[in-house]
Amino acid sequence: MSMPDRRTVGELLADSEALARETLLDATLEQAPAMVRSWNQLVGSAVELWAVLPAAPNSPSWSDPMERLRAIGEAISRSVTAGHWPGQGPTDEHLTQIADNLSHAQHLVERSGHASQSPTDSPADLQHAPGQVMHTLYVAAHGTVVALGAYAADLQGQVETAKRRRQLIAERPTALEISAAQGMIARFDGFEHLAAAAYLAGAPPSSTNPVQAATPTKRLETALAAWEVQAHRTLATSPDPADLVRVARVQALITSTTSILTEAAARKGHIDGDVIQRLAPSLEASQMAWSRMAKRWGELTNPASRTDPALVGAASEVRAAIAAAATNQAGWATPDQLASRLDLPNIVKTLHLSMVASVEIAYVVRDTAADHPGLTAPARIIGMRSQGEAEIAIEQGETRYEGVTWTTRRQLASNQVVPLPEPARRGLINLADDVLATTNQAVAAGAQLDPSDVTRSTRSGREAHLGRSAASHQITHPHDPAPRGPRR
Numbered sequence: 001m002s003m004p005d006r007r008t009v010g011e012l013l014a015d016s017e018a019l020a021r022e023t024l025l026d027a028t029l030e031q032a033p034a035m036v037r038s039w040n041q042l043v044g045s046a047v048e049l050w051a052v053l054p055a056a057p058n059s060p061s062w063s064d065p066m067e068r069l070r071a072i073g074e075a076i077s078r079s080v081t082a083g084h085w086p087g088q089g090p091t092d093e094h095l096t097q098i099a100d101n102l103s104h105a106q107h108l109v110e111r112s113g114h115a116s117q118s119p120t121d122s123p124a125d126l127q128h129a130p131g132q133v134m135h136t137l138y139v140a141a142h143g144t145v146v147a148l149g150a151y152a153a154d155l156q157g158q159v160e161t162a163k164r165r166r167q168l169i170a171e172r173p174t175a176l177e178i179s180a181a182q183g184m185i186a187r188f189d190g191f192e193h194l195a196a197a198a199y200l201a202g203a204p205p206s207s208t209n210p211v212q213a214a215t216p217t218k219r220l221e222t223a224l225a226a227w228e229v230q231a232h233r234t235l236a237t238s239p240d241p242a243d244l245v246r247v248a249r250v251q252a253l254i255t256s257t258t259s260i261l262t263e264a265a266a267r268k269g270h271i272d273g274d275v276i277q278r279l280a281p282s283l284e285a286s287q288m289a290w291s292r293m294a295k296r297w298g299e300l301t302n303p304a305s306r307t308d309p310a311l312v313g314a315a316s317e318v319r320a321a322i323a324a325a326a327t328n329q330a331g332w333a334t335p336d337q338l339a340s341r342l343d344l345p346n347i348v349k350t351l352h353l354s355m356v357a358s359v360e361i362a363y364v365v366r367d368t369a370a371d372h373p374g375l376t377a378p379a380r381i382i383g384m385r386s387q388g389e390a391e392i393a394i395e396q397g398e399t400r401y402e403g404v405t406w407t408t409r410r411q412l413a414s415n416q417v418v419p420l421p422e423p424a425r426r427g428l429i430n431l432a433d434d435v436l437a438t439t440n441q442a443v444a445a446g447a448q449l450d451p452s453d454v455t456r457s458t459r460s461g462r463e464a465h466l467g468r469s470a471a472s473h474q475i476t477h478p479h480d481p482a483p484r485g486p487r488r
Contacts, residue, residue, distance in 0.1 A: 005104060012105040013132040016098045020136045023094040024143035032151035033086035035144045036076065036184055038095035042140065043073030045102035046133050052109045053129050065198035068225065068357065069137065071232035072191050075364045076184075078236065082371045085180035095140060102133070134199040141192035145185055152181040186359055186440055193356040197349075216325035217343045223314075223321035224254065224354045228361065230314035235364045238374055241300040242307040244365060248294035250315045251358055255287040255442075257322050258351040262446070264335035265344040275448050282442035286355075289435040293365070296431055299385070300377035300424075302417050352449040359439050366432035375420040379411035382424055389423035 007015070023035075050066045080087065109126075155173040162172040227250060234243050259280060266276040325342055326333055338344065369375075383406055390401035406421050 007104075009105045009108050009126060009129065012101045012108075013129055013136070016101045016136045017132055017139070019094050019098050019101070020139040020143065023092075023098075023140055024146060026094075027143045027147035027150070029147060029150035029154045031092055032144070032147040032181070034090050034092040035095055035147055036086050036188075037080060037089060038091040038099070039144070039188075040073045040077030040080075041091070042095045042099045042102075043070060043137070045099040045106070046137055047073075049102045049106040049109070050130065050133055052106055053133070054126055065134070065194065065201075067229050068194055069191060069198075071229055071236075072187065072194070072357075072360050074236065075232060075360060075367075076187060079363070079367050082367065084367070084370075085177060085184065098136060098140065102136075105129075131199060134195055138192060138195040138199050141188055141195055145188045145192060148181055148185045148188060152178060152185065155181065183363065183436070186436070187363055190356045190360050194353060197353055216321070216341050217347050220321040220325045220342075220347060221350045223317045224350065227254075227314045227318045228354070228357045230310055231361055232364065234308045234311045235361075235368055237308075239368060239372065240305050240307065241297050241375070241377065242305040243311055244297040244368065245294050245301065246307050246311055246315055247361065247365065248290050248297060250318055251361065252287050252290035252294060253319065253322065254351075254354060254358070255283055255290060255439075257326055258355060259283040259287070260326055260332050261338060261342070261344065261351060262348055262449075264338040265348045267335040268339050268344060270345045271348065272448070275446070278445040279442060282438060282445045286435065286438040286442050289431070289438045293428075293431045293435055296385075296428060299381045300375070300420070302376075302378050304417070348449055352443075352446050355439065355443050355446065359436065359443065362432055362435045362439060366429055366436070369425050369428035369432060375425070376417045377420055377424070378415045379407045379418050380415050382418060382421065383407040383412060385427055386421050386423040389427045393423065393426070 027035075047066055047070045155178045158173050159175075159178070231247050231250075235247065262271065262279060262283070263276055265271045266273055325347075326338060328334075328337060333341070386406040390404065390406075393401055401423060406423070407418065410416070411418055
């Protein structure tokens with residue numbers, strides 16, 4: 001007979017933070033797949049607790065940092081459920097225990113009848129709860145990145161050893177598995193980035209300041225957060241090719257805006273000039289990659305294609321916010337004009353976080369191209385694109401496309417809307433991989449734009465030896481005294 005759990009909300013959260021630190025310090029490559037599988041359960045429990053805590057935001061969902069994290073957690077879960085690496089299997093004990101703790105804490109707060117005070121916790125204790133939840137997610141995400149880094153490095157080492165020993169190719173780890181693990185590192189890296197920013201910013205306000213909300217800086221920040229959440233929501237359902245076009249075009253616009261505002265910040269002395277020299281080419285490449293993706297998805301639309309109205313609304317607000325913040329009648333505003341309108345240092349940090357979030361959006365687009373069963377397109381464009389991709393594959397040594405036809409004469413004559421065949425999907429996947437490669441380069445080039453030294457200092461943890469001392473990984477509270485994505 002098990003003993004009843006008599007821990008308070010504060011004790012449950014303290015235990016969760018301790019478990020997260022253990023996850024970081026004890027991370028091993030063997031745990032990496034299980035940690036990925038456990039992630040959505042952990043994030044889901046955090047979301048449910050966050051919703052009943054006293055300091056949880058009452059502002060719209062797009063102002064809530066937890067909404068952004070929930071979208072990433074659910075996207076990772078969908079990818080695993082669809083059969084992508086690591087697939088189904090055991091979960092991680094540490095992360096599962098943290099999830100159970102957070103769920104128990106939620107029940108305690110709800111059972112009290114008042115979100116402002118649990119019967120076993122003081123208001124002061126609960127005041128710190130949102131920060132503890134976000135800190136737990138941050139540290140656990142970093143621990144997962146460390147484990148994934150070790151896992152990918154081990155696979156690569158196995159390949160090199162197998163080559164030296166001339167082992168059969170069938171006995172070696174596949175390039176697909178290695179690239180999939182590396183891709184998952186990028187996704188968790190983005191989650192860690194966003195959680196760290198939310199944690200270091202402190203608990204969000206319970207209401208939106210109407211004066212702040214009217215400023216161009218605040219409007220753009222809110223519009224970008226709303227866009228990220230809505231893009232995930234639309235792509236998680238049954239997206240139309242028109243939705244993918246809208247997503248890619250808006251992401252291209254955001255990337256261009258990031259380039260303009262970052263350059264303005266550099267000219268006004270807020271950013272080191274060396275940073276913009278490294279960042280500008282990567283941003284340009286990312287913008288072009290998003291634009292190429294938009295064009296390709298646009299080819300797949302048909303007269304019946306319709307864009308999700310909620311996505312249209314979020315996109316319209318992004319465009320309006322960018323126009324108000326960064327343009328004049330002649331086009332982009334000058335650096336002096338931008339400096340007079342905007343808090344350039346803060347908006348640049350916001351845009352860097354938006355770049356980080358765009359990596360996850362690109363992965364969701366990639367998964368949509370690979371797995372969405374309802375994708376269709378006009379027969380004539382399918383015939384042309386499928387044949388082109390098939391010829392490229394044949395030149396690379398694949399034989400399965402030789403002699404295959406993708407459309408019938410009747411379908412071509414009427415330009416019938418038909419399901420998307422594998423070669424056409426392959427082209428979309430490769431375009432998504434280009435977006436991932438260029439955007440990851442931009443994120444890396446803009447690393448010095450991170451919102452804090454703490455964020456930057458913990459980036460190197462995934463490259464460190466797993467036996468590093470606890471002190472080197474310790475992440476304190478403010479109030480304490482002390483690659484390319486995988487190709488299919």
